[in-house]
Amino acid sequence: xxxxxxxxxxxNASDFDERNHYxxxxxxxxxxxxxxxxxxxxxxxxxxxxxxxxxSEEAPERIDLAYPVVKHLxxxxxxxxxxxxxWVRFKxxxxxxxxxxxELSTISTVLRHLIIKLTKREETRPFRFHENRKSVKMVETVxxxxxxxxxxxxxxxxxVDVSEEALDESLEKIxxxxxx
Numbered sequence: 001x002x003x004x005x006x007x008x009x010x011x012n013a014s015d016f017d018e019r020n021h022y023x024x025x026x027x028x029x030x031x032x033x034x035x036x037x038x039x040x041x042x043x044x045x046x047x048x049x050x051x052x053x054x055x056s057e058e059a060p061e062r063i064d065l066a067y068p069v070v071k072h073l074x075x076x077x078x079x080x081x082x083x084x085x086x087w088v089r090f091k092x093x094x095x096x097x098x099x100x101x102x103e104l105s106t107i108s109t110v111l112r113h114l115i116i117k118l119t120k121r122e123e124t125r126p127f128r129f130h131e132n133r134k135s136v137k138m139v140e141t142v143x144x145x146x147x148x149x150x151x152x153x154x155x156x157x158x159x160v161d162v163s164e165e166a167l168d169e170s171l172e173k174i175x176x177x178x179x180x
Contacts, residue, residue, distance in 0.1 A: 019091040021055065021123045024048065024104065026113040027069070027083035028060050037084050040109045045088060047103045052092035060086030070109055075080075083111050089118065 028040050037060050043135060048054055068079045092100065101115060 018096075019052070019093050021089065021091055021117055021118040022052075022097070022115055023087055023089045023122075024113060024115050025085075025087040027059075027065075027085055027111040029071075029111050030062065030082045030084065030111050032084070034062070040084075040107070041086060042106065043107060044110075045106075047100065048090050048092075051096040051100055054088055054090045056089045058087050060084035065083045069111060080111060094154055127137075135165060162164055 024044065026044065028037055032040060040058055045054060045057070062082060063085050064082050065080065068081050069083070070077050070079050072078075097115070102115060104110070104115075
């Protein structure tokens with residue numbers, strides 16, 4: 001059998017994207033005015049677009065945190081029970097990631113953040129936290145007085161005034177019958 005060589009396939013260098021997909025998830029301090037949260041979000045996106053390309057995002061919205069988070073601010077440790085949560089997905093070369101992480105960590109209005117590398121499956125299916133949270137059925141607590149009032153007779157039910165003496169006689173009669 002003769003040894004043969006396979007022809008090389010020509011490819012364009014521009015067809016192959018060596019950038020990885022990442023997600024930057026973050027909490028913005030709850031002390032930031034609600035109208036100013038958008039400017040913090042824009043600042044985060046500006047840092048990312050300097051070195052990469054944004055593919056999807058979810059604007060920050062206020063949420064209650066699962067546990068209090070402590071951050072050292074203005075010389076004191078402060079505890080926060082809520083924050084504005086959002087995320088940005090982007091493409092970036094692995095070499096530029098370290099520099100971007102340093103830049104993003106300098107934003108003082110961010111309570112905490114996390115950058116993760118996405119898998120191929122995660123790239124195509126972003127989880128929209130705020131949309132999902134709104135679609136989940138929430139359980140509401142009921143005012144105790146409303147529950148007591150629900151047991152009260154309605155307008156359609158007849159209410160009969162009974163004297164204490166008549167009530168005592170009825171109870172006495174019932175207890176004597178049960179004793180026999």
